[in-house]
Amino acid sequence: MAADFVSIQWVPLEPGTRVPGVVRIIDQTRLPDDLVYRDLTSVSAVAEAIASLRIRGAPLLGIAAGYAVVLAAQQALLRKRPIADSVRDAAETIRGTRPTAVDLFVGLNRLVEAAVRMRSSEPAAVERLLAAAEDFHESGRRACAAIGRYGADLIPPGARILTYCNTGILATGGEGTALAAVYQAYRRHGDIGVFACETRPLWQGARLTAWELRQCRIPVTVLCDNAAASLLARGEVHCVMVGADRIAANGDAANKIGTFPLALAAACHGIPFYVLAPTTSFDTQIPTGAQIPIEHRSPSEVVRPFGRNIAPEGVGVYSPAFDVTPAKYISALVTERGVVYPPFQTNIPRVFRQECRDPSGEKK
Numbered sequence: 623m624a625a626d627f628v629s630i631q632w633v634p635l636e637p638g639t640r641v642p643g644v645v646r647i648i649d650q651t652r653l654p655d656d657l658v659y660r661d662l663t664s665v666s667a668v669a670e671a672i673a674s675l676r677i678r679g680a681p682l683l684g685i686a687a688g689y690a691v692v693l694a695a696q697q698a699l700l701r702k703r704p705i706a707d708s709v710r711d712a713a714e715t716i717r718g719t720r721p722t723a724v725d726l727f728v729g730l731n732r733l734v735e736a737a738v739r740m741r742s743s744e745p746a747a748v749e750r751l752l753a754a755a756e757d758f759h760e761s762g763r764r765a766c767a768a769i770g771r772y773g774a775d776l777i778p779p780g781a782r783i784l785t786y787c788n789t790g791i792l793a794t795g796g797e798g799t800a801l802a803a804v805y806q807a808y809r810r811h812g813d814i815g816v817f818a819c820e821t822r823p824l825w826q827g828a829r830l831t832a833w834e835l836r837q838c839r840i841p842v843t844v845l846c847d848n849a850a851a852s853l854l855a856r857g858e859v860h861c862v863m864v865g866a867d868r869i870a871a872n873g874d875a876a877n878k879i880g881t882f883p884l885a886l887a888a889a890c891h892g893i894p895f896y897v898l899a900p901t902t903s904f905d906t907q908i909p910t911g912a913q914i915p916i917e918h919r920s921p922s923e924v925v926r927p928f929g930r931n932i933a934p935e936g937v938g939v940y941s942p943a944f945d946v947t948p949a950k951y952i953s954a955l956v957t958e959r960g961v962v963y964p965p966f967q968t969n970i971p972r973v974f975r976q977e978c979r980d981p982s983g984e985k986k
Contacts, residue, residue, distance in 0.1 A: 625838055627657065629792050630677065630685055632692070632756065641748045642696050645689045649676045650792060654833035664697065665690050665712040672719040672726075675824065679793020680867040680903055681762050684729030687716050688755035691733035695748045705747055709737040721915040722876055722944050723867040728902045729758055759795045765900040766796025768958035773803025773863065773898050776954070776961070779811040781860035784850060787821045787878035788830035789865035789898065799898040800863035801834070803956070808840050815841040817859060819850055821878060823924045823941070847880050851887040861953075862888045866899040873949030873966030874911025875899070879942050885951035897947070898956040901973060911946035919943050 627648060634643040644661040645668060652658040660676065662668050668690040671677050677686055694712035698705045713734050720726060736754045740747045777783065783804055787793075790801030797805050808814045816835055821827035828844045835842040845853060853859060862884055866875040875881075875897045888895040908914065921939035925932060933939075955962040955970070962969045 625791050625797075625834075627791070627837065629679075629682055630689070630759075630795065632689060632752065633661065640752055641692075641745060643692075643752070645686065645693065647671060647677050647686070648792065650678060650830060651676050653792075654829050663693065665694050665715050668693065669715050669719050672716070678826070679788065680723035680725040680865070681766070681794040681799070681900060682792075683720065683723050684725030684727075684902060685755075685759045685762055685795045687726050687730035688733045688758045690716050691730065691737060692748065692752045692755050695737065695751050699745065699748060705740060705751075706738050709734055720917055722917045723903075724905045725867075725900070725902045732758055762795035762900065762902070764796070765902070765958035766794050766798055766802045769799050769898050769900065769956055770797055770802030770806040772958075772961050773800065773896065773956045774806035774810060776861065776894070776896060776956070777803060777807035777811075777814065778860065780813050781807070781811075782815045782817060782858055784817045784819070784853065784859045784862045784884070785831065786819045786827060786862075786864045786881055786884055788826045788834065789863075790831065790834045792830050792834055793865065799865040799900070799956075800896075801831070803863060803898060804835075804840065805838065808838075815843070817843050817845055817850075817853060819847045819880070819884070820844055821880065822847055823919075823927060825927075826878065850884055851890075854887050854891045854893055857891075859893055861894040861896060863896045863898060866897050866903050867944060868914050869897070869899060869904045869955065869970075870908050870911045870914060871904075871906045871967065871970060872910050873952060873955060873962075873964070873970060874914070874946050875949070875952060875955075876911060876914045876916070876944045876946045879945050882945040882947045882951075885947045889951050894953040895947075895951060896954050896956055897952050901957050901959060904957075904970065904973070906970065906974070911948065914944075914946055916946075917943040 633646045649658045694708045695705045698708035790798035818827040818831040868876045885895045919941045
């Protein structure tokens with residue numbers, strides 16, 4: 623099983639050089655019908671791609687934000703501006719795109735800090751920034767691999783996993799978070815199957831997760847979001863695995879709108895509900911999920927999907943992009959540093975001291 627597509631990469635414009643370059647992405651708004659790559663050449667192009675969901679997924683947004691800083695530095699050289707000034711302007715543009723996914727701000731801040739430390743405005747400085755952005759990208763790839771290993775330990779042979787939204791290659795710099803566990807379990811056992819909720823209003827599960835799993839030849843069944851509870855009641859699901867865009871200090875987790883009802887249904891039927899996310903998705907500065915900023919999207923995404931009205935003109939629309947699942951409904955948090963079990967307020971700090979325990983109970 624190997625994917626032949628890459629969600630994001632830096633592509634030099636000339637052979638044998640690192641800079642100048644462009645950020646190449648898959649335009650996820652074109653899936654599943656067309657696999658289209660776009661080259662982003664400016665900070666504004668990256669911002670538009672993030673806001674329009676051409677790229678999405680918390681870890682991927684952090685990587686894109688890092689590369690946007692490199693694009694800003696390139697433009698600074700062309701315009702003979704100080705790199706640090708251009709980077710600060712770029713940071714403000716990117717910060718204004720999507721407020722919930724904390725990875726975006728982590729990736730952005732790391733590159734901004736690197737740029738501020740650089741006093742020169744020369745090609746070598748841009749190359750150093752690119753190296754920092756690629757290092758952040760690589761750290762995300764390694765995190766995905768580790769999350770996949772820990773998550774796969776929770777999946778027995780023959781399991782059927784219910785997932786939501788898209789948490790795979792299309793959402794990260796590696797194999798994903800929740801889907802990385804699926805990929806690794808499939809390599810181990812070969813008889814893993816996935817139920818993918820459609821994920822209204824933009825169908826990331828039906829359009830993206832199903833497409834991605836098909837590309838990797840893993841059996842996948844798409845279901846309406848409102849069929850998930852009845853599926854869980856039938857006992858056909860071993861566990862629910864989802865990602866997260868931001869996790870508070872107490873373990874409350876923000877994820878795509880519709881995740882919270884899944885957690886409630888899983889708890890009702892005694893089915894484990896796992897949240898898989900890198901440590902860059904944790905925001906330990908906020909005590910609970912009540913402080914997580916929730917993005918609200920355009921009403922048209924709800925009442926006019928694919929350009930066709932499905933509701934009368936003039937109706938009110940409630941369109942949050944995320945909801946928050948309280949920690950009490952989460953069986954475990956799976957990170958690249960191990961599996962974190964409740965009580966989360968005690969055990970999450972151990973993640974950042976690298977003292978969390980793996981599923982066997984051994985200290986990592």
